[in-house]
Amino acid sequence: MIENLKALPQNLRDSVVRYTLHPTSDRERSQATFHNLFLHLQSVRVHRNTLRVAYSFGLGLITTASFVLLTLTGILLMVYYKPSTELAYGSVKDIHFVVPAGRFIRNIHRWAAHLMVVAVFLHMARVFYTGSYKKPREFNWLVGLALLVLTLGLSFTGYLLPWDQLAYWAITIGANIANSPREVTDALHITKFLDVGGFQKQLLLGANYVGQEALIRFYVLHVAALPILMAMLMGVHFWRVRKDGGLSRDETAPRDPNDVFSPTKTYGLMAVVRGRTPAVGRGPEGTVQSWPHLLWAEMAVFMFTVAVTLALSYFFDAPLKEMADPAIPENPAKAPWYFLGLQELVSYSAFMGGVGIPTIALIGLGLIPYLDRDPRGVGKWFGGPEGKRIFWLSTVFGLISVVALLALTVNCGWLRNWIPSIPQPVITLINPGTVIVLLYAAWSLWILRRTASLRLSAVALFTCFLAGFVVLTSMGSIFRGPNWQFYWWPSQWPVH
């Protein structure tokens, strides 16, 4: 018995670790990897390309790391947060002022949320530009899109919880965006029979206004429903990354002559012997052991995310304005920043900005892998120099056209200013938002005709949309002041 007690630490460790924590040979490393629930999500060996910083920039991992940070800090915040309109604001104030490390934790939660939204967008761009959505990764692209929507949903639902003026009016705007199909049903005089917008808003808020019902809905979505869904989809996403062949790479690139094996592989061995040959340190087909190389990379990206988030959280407090007051509207009332591009479009036409254009964009994104079946160009940024040229051209075109259109709208107004009696359906169909979509579509069709390549035309369209998104979002966040007027800088805003 004494002996067993003495051996307890060793036995305990052996019982927990299925294989070994200190593998010495590649065989042991492989074993260590696939004998561990968490490590077996990755393959035993990965291609060297996977580890190239400039290929993936670790964006998927940054997103994951932000999610982990958000989950941890979110659980801590839940301990003190009270989802009631009476108590919510005070509880957030207490978190800010007296809860040990509360201010820091809330800041981390806020910054990690912003970081996650940014990283998820960039990750999507990276996957698109490296052609990584192509067969067999089409479905994972769709899962990724769902994760993008979930990320925005999580961020949006979290926005309301502090119950301050910023939250209240941002969600009021958001709910009105959900209400925007009314513009069409009103114009068709069918709102009485088919009130899609009203239904969406009711579903979101549980009432006609942002109140206790909305708060508890958003809370449940934010802390339970959406995170569970998110975690499940993330599992699917990772699993498919692994099953669909790992991180995408250029399969057609010429092999490094120093590689151990030629492309036609007929080997079956568990480890490569050490020795003084040129092949030492190189695995089959330019692969390396996941343990430790991929683990180093993952830990590095994870800690990098943590470090950036902590640095931001140390210096910049998460905003907390006055307590929500339905009697005192914020002017301008702005949605969360990633919806400000949409809010800018909503200011032209509620339906097009709130429903039409986002739906078109999401459907378009989802269709990309099923329309572009050309297997070439996977694993290379922009698929090669031609793609890169199209990318830059499209960036210029996308930026110039959207900026020109905004300049026109700001300086000369739009149809309503020119023909005051114009019926609303005309504006719903022809407004700066739809015009920019049409311009982008025309540009991409022109590229298609010129190059006869669906891939290049997709690059053109995606790039244009990205440029439009960036410009419209900046427009909404920086250049729009009270009454949604244009201002060069917030310091020019009139007080009230």
Next chain:
Amino acid sequence: MSDPSRAYKWILLISSLVTLGFLLAAAARENVTAEWRHVQKDYQRILLAKAGDATSRRVAGQFPVEIRQVTVPALNTVDRCVSCHLGIDDPRMKDQPEPHRAHPKELLKIHRTEKFGCTVCHQGQGAALTFHEAKAEDYFWDYPLLPASLTEASCNSCHDPRALPRGAAAKLVRGMELFDEKGCWACHKLDGKGGQLGPALDNVGLKTKHQFIRANLKGSQTVWHWLSQHFRDPMGIVPGSRMPAPALTPVENEALTVYMLSLRKRSLPEEYLAPDKIEQKYARLHPPAPNGEALYKQYCASCHDTGLYTRWDKNFQRFVPAIRNPSFVRTEDDECLLANVEEGRPGTFMPAWGPKAGGLSKPEMEALVAYLRGAVKPAELAAAPAGGSVERGRTLFGRNCAGCHGAQGQGLIAPALANPVFQKAATDAFIAETIRSGRENTPMPAFARAGFGQAEIADLIAHIRKGFTK
């Protein structure tokens, strides 16, 4: 052959060090260098210096450094001010600098901190732990810390200021007097009484700065700064405002600001209200006998002044009639005066003062009419000549009257004759007499002296009654 994870190892090392650094810095910021910790240690030093005997030295030595707060569930407040203001109830701290100083005037003996907390009187963000955030002037908080000179404003929440011992809330009482003296009631309602040209002021003390037009407000953006600047120059702060500057000395300005800030519609638990506050609340049910002169000063004087002369109001851009002018009062009977007070003159700046509009009761209006009348008895008016012609009347009116009364009787610088209340209240005899004799001390001449006889007057009356197009 280079190590493929070399770059990552460096990133990992540096990121980990940065993370560790910020974690330590955040821990230090909260646990070592926090403002309230310094304050409490200073306080302990003061305690030690003041300790006379061994016991108090030992107590001071064991003074715990911790967050302190006063929780008042009845007021829904948690005030952490006492984390730094530790000596407020310690008479030994009278000579110490803030934040250690004892609370002045021994007010805490009547208002125990445990029952009242701090923010119910001082406002400010009680939950905060730094002075900057507690003061909350340029912070996202609706009610920043009231400056000490304005704290009296809070007394009104639980006390009838006039019932307080003399001098206890001198500024507040002075402010209330000024509100009557300056005739603010003429345009502003309080508790349902008052004119309607300006906004009602019942809850102005609980308005936040976002509810004021601050485009022209220089300097501090607090509500009290807005109020005092606005009293100095109403039109400069609110463009287009018709409010005359109330001509206040700086001391009076502050007093009126305090009174404005004290107007808070807030339901406080009964146990917090002083008996006199409850009495004040129910005093309205048993109003004292109305005093016509006082009522006139409150509700009428700011436009009509003494009422003996017609005055040109530059904000309204018109003449305000002389309603206590003997020649006017003589021609009107009490019924007509009362109708004018009760219903006002729609379309002009004269509001209705009846119970449903300005909130004056019948006895109050009667007292007002009695005051307007003074010692002048209504004269027996000669019956008005009848049978005039609208056509001839129009010509006469155009030549002699339209310049002041407007071609359609809409009133320019002189009263509007087409006004329905005028048409209803004024008798033909009254109109005839006014045309004939004019109105002393006003620009209205006596047309009898210009040769108007019965016929002309009859024509004019016909026109005034029937000739204006609607």
